[in-house]
Amino acid sequence: MTMNFKNKRIIIFDLDRTLTESKxxxxxxxxxxxxxxLGKKMVAITSGGPYKQFEKQxxxxxxxxxxxxxxxxxxxxxxxxxxxxxxxxxxxxxxxxLSDEERVKIISALKVALAQSNYEPPVKPFGEIIExxxxxxxxxxxxxxxxxxxxEKWDPTLEKRQKVITxxxxxxxxxxxxxxxxxxxxxxRKGIDKGYGILxxxxxxxxxxxxxxxxxxxxxxxxNDYPVVRTGVQTIAVSGPExxxxxxxxxINS
Numbered sequence: 001m002t003m004n005f006k007n008k009r010i011i012i013f014d015l016d017r018t019l020t021e022s023k024x025x026x027x028x029x030x031x032x033x034x035x036x037x038l039g040k041k042m043v044a045i046t047s048g049g050p051y052k053q054f055e056k057q058x059x060x061x062x063x064x065x066x067x068x069x070x071x072x073x074x075x076x077x078x079x080x081x082x083x084x085x086x087x088x089x090x091x092x093x094x095x096x097x098l099s100d101e102e103r104v105k106i107i108s109a110l111k112v113a114l115a116q117s118n119y120e121p122p123v124k125p126f127g128e129i130i131e132x133x134x135x136x137x138x139x140x141x142x143x144x145x146x147x148x149x150x151x152e153k154w155d156p157t158l159e160k161r162q163k164v165i166t167x168x169x170x171x172x173x174x175x176x177x178x179x180x181x182x183x184x185x186x187x188x189r190k191g192i193d194k195g196y197g198i199l200x201x202x203x204x205x206x207x208x209x210x211x212x213x214x215x216x217x218x219x220x221x222x223x224n225d226y227p228v229v230r231t232g233v234q235t236i237a238v239s240g241p242e243x244x245x246x247x248x249x250x251x252i253n254s
Contacts, residue, residue, distance in 0.1 A: 003213075003234075003236070003250075004254070005041075005213065005250070005251045005254040006254060007210075007211060008041065008211055008212065008213050008234075008251075009041065009042055009207050009211040009212070010041060010042040010043065010044055010201065010205070010207050010211065010212050010213075011037065011041050011042070011043050011044075011212075011213050011215065011248075011251060012043075012044040012045070012046065012197075012198070012201070012212055012213065012214045012215065012228075012233075013043070013044070013045050013046070013214075013215050013216070013244070014045075014046060014047065014194075014214075014215065014216035014217060014218070014225050015045055015046070015047035015049065015054070015057065015058060016047060016048075016049070016181050016217075017181075017217045017218075017240055017241070018215060018216050018217050018238055018240070018241065018244050019034075019045065019058070019241060019244060020057055020058070020241060021148065021240070021241060022148050022151065022181060022182060023053075023057065023144070023145065023148075024057070025056070025057055025058075025060060025061040026057065026058050026061040026062055027061070027241070028061075028063075029245065030241060030244075030245060031061060031062050031063050031064075032063075033245055033248045033249065033252070034062065034064070034248070035062075035063065035064040035065075035068065036248075036252050037248055037251060037252055038064060038068040038071050038072060039068065040251070040252060041071075041251065042071045042072075042073070042205070042207070043071060043072050043073070044072075044073040044074070044075060044197075044201055045058065045072075045073070045074055045075065046074075046075035046076075046078070046079050046194050046197045047075075047076060047077075047078075048077060048078050048136070048138065048180040048181065048184065048186045048224060049076060049077070050076050050077050050133045050134075050136075051074070051076045051077075051081065051083060051092075053076070054074055054076055054083075058074075059090075066085075066088070069085035070084075070085050070086075072084075072085060073201070073205070074090070075194075075197040075200070077133050077135045077136040077186075077188070078136060078176075078178070078186055078188055078192060078193050078194055078196075078197070078224070079192065079193065079194055079196045079197025079200060080095070080096040080135035080136055080188050080189070080192045080196075081094065081095045081096065081135055082094050082197075082200060082204065093204065094200075095134075095135055096135050096188070096189060096192055097134050097135050098134065098135060098136075098137070098188075098189065102189075103132055103134070103137060105172075106137045106172060106175065106187050107130055107132070107137055109168055109171040109172050110130055110137065110139055110164075110168065110185075110187070111130070112167075112171070113164050113167035113168045113171070114139070114164060116167050117160070117163045117164045117167055119141070119160070119164065121141075122142055122143070125142060125143035125146075126142055126143030126144065126145040126146035126147070126150075127140070127143035127144035127145040127146070128140065128143060128144055129141070129143060131144060135188065135192075136186055136187065136188045136192075137186075137187045138180060138184055138185070138186050138187070139164070139184060139185040139187075140180075140181075140183055140184045141154055141155065141160070141161075141183040141184070142154060142183055146183065148182070151181070151182035151183045152182055154182065154183050155182070155183060158179055158222060161179050161183075161184075161185055162179075162222070164185060165177050165179070165185060168185075168187075172187065174189075174190050175187050175188065175189060175190055176188045176189065176190055176191065176192055176193050178193060178224050178227070179218075179222055179223065179224055180224050181224075186224065193224075193227035194214075194216075194224065194225055194227050194228050195227035195228050195229075195230050195231050196227075197228075198212065198214070198228050198231040198233050199231060209231055209232050209233050210232075212233050212234065213233070213234050213235070213236060213251075214228045214233045214234070214235045214236070215235070215236045215238060215244060215247060216228070216235070216236075216237065216238070217237070217238055217239065217240065219235050219237045220237075
């Protein structure tokens with residue numbers, strides 16, 4: 001891969017299977033690379049996971065001097081919320097919270113669509129099957145904490161989730177319904193997705209899309225990173241954290 005990064009001011013990453021393995025903590029090598037990258041560029045991270053997952057999966061393992069954290073920006077739950085470091089703390093800038101009525105409606109519609117699709121929940125799920133993240137409702141077929149080897153076998157062709165989405169769309173026309181990780185479906189308000197996050201970076205940080213790069217593992221149509229493509233942002237598709245490390249090294253050395 002040959003790319004000129006000199007005119008890029010911010011590097012935007014997906015989290016799961018881009019910076020870390022699915023639901024796993026950031027490793028020490030990635031932490032060091034991101035620290036070096038922050039010395040040269042601003043960095044944003046977006047994911048379908050909620051802020052508490054960022055704390056567990058990213059912030060708990062990331063090591064960098066406090067003065068660099070002002071250049072790091074977090075966009076949980078498909079960019080329906082935004083956090084930045086300010087006066088020693090992570091401050092919430094916006095939160096596109098669904099109303100109580102909306103969340104009840106989405107959860108009810110999900111349950112109906114799952115029944116119609118012949119989905120069979122596991123006898124012992126690994127955590128919540130339908131999770132209320134306030135700004136996003138997430139279905140995880142095996143539970144949020146299912147082992148990766150089980151997740152990868154459940155719906156590798158996306159066929160099961162596409163069937164659920166097809167059943168959901170007529171009842172939830174005013175919402176974004178997207179395939180998330182290996183077993184999940186994310187539902188947010190219309191227009192709220194990772195592409196929305198790109199536009200919020202432009203709005204809040206004053207950085208034009210031409211000066212951004214997005215790096216993710218699901219940039220093909222149907223993937224939860226795909227909505228960034230419509231913004232015109234330059235993208236780099238990776239197969240996992242090890243490939244991401246090589247891209248970061250290239251950016252650092254450019």
